[in-house]
Amino acid sequence: MAIENRISIEIPDADLSAALDHINAARAILAPFLIALTPDDRRTIPKMSDGTRPFVEKVMDYVVSEPQFLPPFLPVAEMQKDWKAVNGLEPLLKAANLLCDNLSDTVMLAGSETLEGGLGYYNTTKYAARLNAPNAKGIYEDLKKRFNKKPSASKTE
DSSP states (O other): OOOOOOOOOOOOHHHHHHHHHHHHHHHHHHGGGOOOOOHHHHHHSOOOOTTTHHHHHHHHHHHHHOGGGOOTTOOHHHHHHHHHHHHHHHHHHHHHHHHHHHHHHHHHHHHHHHHHHHHHHHHHHHHHHHTTOTTHHHHHHHHGGGGOOOOOHHHHO
């Protein structure tokens, strides 16, 4: 069975370096404004989604047009800053997510094809070692380490 070659790319080192420089520049530009949530924060905070965004958008209009309903503890100026941040950062997030998805898919497919080729080479070497082909046994012994099973915890007890 032939290996399907679905990807065949050679990215010049200069292009990879330039892309990384641009990504790092974007990270440096945004670093003063970005935060990192703890896993607990990510799990527990209320999250705005496509379903709740229209609600928030309406609220942001109403806090300006109908301020008589504002509770005294509600920091409207801070909400407006947060809303502006959401609207400014979301296009960047969408673009970055698209880039991450495409990078992930490209690396996954290239890695998969490389692994398939490697497994083919391994199996051929394994067969050649059984036939005592010169140099095959040493290569096979080296490569088969990848497939050595470690004893499970229940077997060692």
